[in-house]
Amino acid sequence: MTRDINQTIIRIAEIIINTLKLEDVTPQAFDADLDLVDEVGVDSMDLATIALVLRDEYGIRIDEDYYPKLTTVRIIAEYISNKLTSGE
């Protein structure tokens, strides 16, 4: 489970880096506990875009009113993991 979460974290970091065209950071070096809004500068449209890419990648629907609460890579990874486990 831990290994799966870590893989998910790296993949999510990669998606965020690609979506936001971030430079000078690798998925492996991306701090999973950084606050995406306060510390990375993600805004609502960025987060909506990331949510759509995650929907493609994992085949899960992220509730529109919930994705603003997905404020760190770790929280996103845990959310996805729970969704996949529960089969929603």
Add this chain to the structure above:
Amino acid sequence: MTIAAKAYKFSEIIADPVIGARWEKVRRYFFLRESTYDMSNRCNIRCEGCYYFTGDKQFAEENRDAQAWRQLLEAEKARGITFVVLAGAEPSLVPELCAACHEVIPLGAIASNGLKKIPPAIAYRIHISVWGNDQTSLAIRKAPDMLYRQIENYQDDARAVFVYTFTPINIDEAREVTELLARHGLKITFNMFSAPVGYSGPLRHNAETLARTEQVMTALLAEFPETVLFSHYNIMAHTRRQGLHELFSCSYPRMNPSTDIGLGRSFRQYRTNLQWDRDAACCVPDTDCDDCRHYAAGSAVVTARMYRHATDPLTFSAWLDYVDTYLAVWVKGYAKGANLCAVPVAPPPNHEPLPR
């Protein structure tokens, strides 16, 4: 139009070269973060149904110190605001304050009645309000020759967009106004009268006037594509029986308790005394939220709901048309593309509205 139930991936939708190009065009402006500012508590006309002169914001003291405004805008810029909307009551009466704002945050728009020209150095978009032909304007706004004077002030001015507010009594006048503006090479977009709280006068829309407005907007969009900045999805979003909040859940602080991200976190509506109140903060304070179909509200509320529109190419194209229109109306120099979606698309189902 009802959309087929095939599940599309977002990557499939934007793989279409036309949709993909428009997506890349609009997403470059996702950095825009707006707040609005009442610049003056005075106006040189007094219109029936004016939302500014409803509620207590009209009684806020005016701060006419340009340095104080400059400091406010510096603080706004520091907290991430990149786009300002200068409004109520009439910003053209305080050009020195508008200039101070422009010096600090260069992107923005001014809502004006257009009777006093705003100095060209203030390079914001300028929205000039039109409430019908001059006969109707005289009756509703108590000002003569409004269109004549507005056109004289803003002929050949690339900042200008005329905003035609549809009310139940001016629907059929939209054609002559659009024709006139087209002859002068000017641009027009459409707004819907949205009743202030407690207003029960003749300007409040009903089912019949909403339907007639939809027909007229559709005809004008088809006949004047170079003049009318609008799309079929704008028409659908703004002429439904339901208001914007019921259709999309308004994301302005007044109706949105969340401070996690987006407008609920960053938007403020400053009064003339440079104070703001989260409970009242939206782009048209003191408007009856159930009746709100205001163009400024839609520009933020519909645009923010990208996720729910990314279901299929047609629905996403409709949303892209809306965003392309929003940017063309609000951002000086942004060129509107041809609408991608030529048919009316129903807004996607809304979630439960956020609690008030």
